[in-house]
Amino acid sequence: MHTFCDRAPCSNRLFVSVRQDITSGGGRRVMDPVIVAGAGPVGLALALALARQDVPVVVLDEGPGSDAPRAARTVVLREDTAAFVERLAGVPLGRAGLRWTGWRAMRRKQTTCEVAFGEDLPAPLHIAQHVLTGALRAALTREPLAELAVDSRLDALEQEDTGVVVHTRGPRGTWWRGSYLVGCDGPRSTVRKLQDIRFPGRTAVERHAVAAVRTELPWTDEAFLHRMPPWRTTGPFAGEIAARPLPDGVWRLDWLLPPGKDLVTPELLVTRIRETLSGWTGESSPAYELLDTGVHTVHHRLARRWRAGRVFLAGDAAHLLGTLGTQGLDEGLRDAENLAWKLASVWHHGPHETLLDSYQTERRAIVSARLRAADQVLPALRGGGGLRSLLPGAARGHDALLMDGHLGLGPVGAPGSYADSPLMPPRLDAEVPVDTPVGAPVADVMVTAEDGSFVRLRERLGRGALLVVLVAPGTGVWERRHWVSAGVMPRLAAAVTALPHRAELLVAENYPGAAPHTVLLVRPDGHLVTALGGVRPADLYSAAEATVGGTERTGARAGAGAR
Known part of the structure; x- marks a missing residue:
């Protein structure tokens, strides 16, 4: 790979491009990099995921290349997205963040629900966003196929039949040429605006006053939600407090604010901190260190389109959500993982419209369903309306519904399934049920890799292979050499070699709900395609072919995806 300047045909513009020669279909072609606009966690994660699949990438960062520390700006990552980030960063994030031991809900003076994290319910990871971004940025600087252009704000965009052309302003202001462009440039996305994509939704669905404090609380490493606390409140606070621990005795505290635009002054917030800590500890003057404060406003918005030809949207540029304890960044990282393997496939093997279109179809449907679920329960939880009138037949209380969002459960918070994806194969005769529904993320079981090593299944994701x-x-209990040539293995190995897309064969001692000799087909982003009862080469081939969008490659019609 090399960086060079080039003058485009029919133009006097000077371009900066990063190109790589690749061999495909018996011929050699020169491919431009994928351009990622935005160097937040989603943009950096996408760039790393592409580079790990041998796709050159340029990240346009409008900032100086570093983030100011903000102790009150934190993110909660579910088990699968935390594992995704750790694979990309190449370092465990458990020391930089904190995995909680449990979660509880309280109402007035009573504990209404307690949850202990463990094997059945893995603990989420709570980490400061600048720490997460720093780890991803450091990993990106080590990637030979990645370039990070700082102080480069995108302000113009053109699409061509074979690529995209963008202009950046700043000290390095210039024109850049790429094969595809992904806008990860936040809620005010320039990429989205330049493509004239509408971003409808609701403004200020929730507002929270936020503070990061270092203090001692009765609950160690345990997050909790306290509704209607018994002590008197001061100022515009609605009587709901979320407390999430971080390393080194730091807590992020969020107070729900009532609807409206009441001003939360520093004096009011400090008074509220003292009231809250006194109520929890029973001390009249609890010791604490105030590290950071802010007001967090939650909006609900969903872009009409997530793809326009060679341009895609991801993260906050495509959607905004975050009420009821849900995490918008969690969804943004799932966008990146979903899109990365599809872009890598078309970059290496040629454009494939079905595969590219499936990104919008899959991800937009999941985020849309989550927004609908939140909008459905919000009136009951925040407005005092009748729960059963909004959720017919529901018997769970308000606290249980709030728990879903905070713990990543139910329609409000659970990871989405791609069961209705256009990439899912039709029902196969040999298909058998396992505990993981088709289209859902697979369980992270131990597997034996082709080199004989024992690894977690998720460690084999993100390489572009099925x-x-x-x-x-x-x-x-046996060395691989003893069973690799025995039983069904030779026949399965031959079937895997014949698949229409690169695949890796793994062996697991067990899988939840699976009988011996069950064969699972898993997408590069970790979602289950199908489970087959035994070695069925024809069914396995059919499922694999559907997973990568079928056999059609559109060649010169690469720009035909514009809507």
Whole structure:
């Protein structure tokens, strides 16, 4: 890969481009990089995921290349997205953040719900956003196929039949040429505006006063939600407090604010901190260190389109959500993981419209469903309306619904499924049920890789390959050389070699709900395609072909995706 300047045909513009020669279909072609606009967590994660799949990438960062520390700006990552980020960063984030031991809900003086995290319910990771961004940025600087252009704000965009052309202003203001462009440039996305994509939704769905404090509370490493606390409140506060621990005795505290634009002054917030800590500790003057404060406003918005030809949107540029304890960044990272393997596939093998279109179809449907679920329960939880009138047949209380958002459960918070994706194969004769529904994220079981090493299944994701997992009890106690040529393995290995897309064969001692000799087909982003009862080469091939969008490659019609 090399960086060079080039003058475009029919133009006097001077371009900066990063190109790589690749061999495809018996011929050699020169490919421009993927351009990512925005160097937040989503943009950096997408760029890293592409580079790890041998796709050159340029990240346009309108900032100086670093983030100011903000202790009160934190994110909560679910198990799968935390694992995704850790794979990309190449370092465990547990020391930089904190995985909670439990979660509880309280109403007035009573504890209404307690949850202990463990194998059945893995703990989320709570981490300061600048720490997360710094880890991803450091990993990106080590990637030979990645370039980070700081002080480069995108302000113009053109699409061509074979690529995109963008202009950046700043000290390095110039024209850049790429194969595709992904706008990860936040709620006020310039990419979205230049493509004239509408961004409808609701403004100020919730507002929270936020503070990061270092103090001692009765609950160690345990997050909790306190509704209607018994002590008197001062100022415009609505009687709901979320407390989330961080390392080194730091807590992020969020107070729900009532609707409206009441001003939260520093004096009011300090008074509220003292009242809250006194109520929890029973001390009249609890010791604490105030590290950071702010007001967090939650909006609900969803872009009409997430793809316009060679231009895509991801993260806050495509959607805004975050009420009831849900995490918008969690969804943005899932956008990046979903899009990365699809862009990598078309970059290496040629444009494929079905595969590219599936990004919008899959991800937009999941975020839309989550927004609908939140909008459905918000009147009951915030406005005092009748819960059963909004959720017919529901018997769960308000606290249980709030728990879903905070813990990543139910329609408000659970990871989405791609069961209705256009990439899902039709029902196969050999398909058998397992505990993971088709289209949902797979369980992170131990597997034996082709080199004989024992690894977690998620460690094999993000390489652009399909994963074929054979469930074979007993193989874990034998060296691979003893069973690799026995039983069904030779036939399965031959079937995997014949698949229409690169695939890796793995072996698991067990998988939840799977009988011996079950064969699982897993997408590069970790979602289950199908589970087959035994080695069925024809069914496995059919499922794999559907997963990568079928056989059609559109060649010169690369720009035909514009809507």
